[in-house]
Amino acid sequence: EPEVTQTPSHQVTQMGQEVILRCVPISNHLYFYWYRQILGQKVEFLVSFYNNEISEKSEIFDDQFSVERPDGSNFTLKIRSTKLEDSAMYFCASIGVLGMPQHFGDGTRLSIL
Amino acid sequence: AQRVTQPEKLLSVFKGAPVELKCNYSYSGSPELFWYVQYSRQRLQLLLRHISRESIKGFTADLNKGETSFHLKKPFAQEEDSAMYYCALGRGSTLGRLYFGRGTQLTVWP
Numbered sequence: 001e002p003e004v005t006q007t008p009s010h011q012v013t014q015m016g017q018e019v020i021l022r023c024v025p026i027s028n029h030l031y032f033y034w035y036r037q038i039l040g041q042k043v044e045f046l047v048s049f050y051n052n053e054i055s056e057k058s059e060i061f062d063d064q065f066s067v068e069r070p071d072g073s074n075f076t077l078k079i080r081s082t083k084l085e086d087s088a089m090y091f092c093a094s095i096g097v098l099g100m101p102q103h104f105g106d107g108t109r110l111s112i113l
Numbered sequence: 114a115q116r117v118t119q120p121e122k123l124l125s126v127f128k129g130a131p132v133e134l135k136c137n138y139s140y141s142g143s144p145e146l147f148w149y150v151q152y153s154r155q156r157l158q159l160l161l162r163h164i165s166r167e168s169i170k171g172f173t174a175d176l177n178k179g180e181t182s183f184h185l186k187k188p189f190a191q192e193e194d195s196a197m198y199y200c201a202l203g204r205g206s207t208l209g210r211l212y213f214g215r216g217t218q219l220t221v222w223p
Contacts, residue, residue, distance in 0.1 A: 004156075033210070043157070043199065045210040056210055091157065101147060102211060104157040 002026045004105035006092050012111045013082055021077045021108045023092030032075045033093040033102060034067065036060070043091065049075065079110075087112045115140045117202045119214035126190050127222050134185040134217045136174075136200030145203035146176055146183040147211070152196045160198070161185070170194070190221045 005024040013019050025032050034046040047057045049067055066078045075094075079086055089109050093102040116139040126132045138144060146163040160169055163176040163183060174185045183200060200214040 035211075035213075042215040043201075043211075043213040045212070048210055058210070101159045101162055103159075104149075106156045 004092055004094055004103050006090075006105035006108050008108060009106065010109045010111070012113060015084060015112050016081055018078065018080050019082055019110060021079075021090050021092075021110070023075045023077070023094075023105055024073055025075055025092065025094035026096060026103060027073070029094035029096035029103075031055075031095045032067075032069070034077045035091045035093065035104075036088040037091065037107075038085075038088040046077070046090075082110075082112045084112050086110060115202055115204065115212045117200050117212050117214035119198075119200055119217050121217045122215065123218050123220070125220045125222060128192055129189050132187050132190040132194070132219065132221075134198050134200075134219065136183045136185065136214060138181050138183065138200075138202050140181075140202060140204065142204060144176075146174070147201040147203065148172070148174055148183075148185050149199045149201055149213075150196050151199065151216075157199065190219075192221045192223055195219055195221045 007022045011019055032049045035043050036046055037043045045058050047061045047067055048055045064080050068076050089107045091107045092105040095102050118137045120135050148160040149157045150160045151157050161174050172185055172187045174183050176183050197216050197218050199216045201211040203211055
């Protein structure tokens, strides 16, 4: 069964640095999402992306964050000037056919020092 | 505002016992409800969605619009059911964002 792939599995970065989290959605999927889960808290929606543009974003997704689909296969989340509170598990998800549920990747654990 | 409540953070049962993981939601429109399961820090996997009305791994969940609930049930729990279970709400379209509950950690003792 095809899977959503995320790299790296764990990223450790100094506060203030920029990070790029990468996702390869399932190949025929058209709608892409990023969620995050701070340790011990619920999974929170960050952003959805369709047709090369953001379709919805949450209040968490401020100017520090950006998303891109640079090459038709990767879907990236960039976090600029990282803060300690950005430490979390970041999940990518995608869907293809209208009406089907979201498929999630394994997540990237981001640790800001 | 949309909200999903899973009142139990932890739930423990013995093998063979019935289990019910509670989920209540708040949404004024027509909801789509899902249960996702996460085994031992693996990816979130879809377990059930309310519109399919099927049983997966012996689990069932019925949407009760009157009580705004979507409780997950299994008559006889197995040790391999031990995992984190998340209830999630979609706003009538699976194209949109999901709202997650905080999750219930189920432990099934031998």
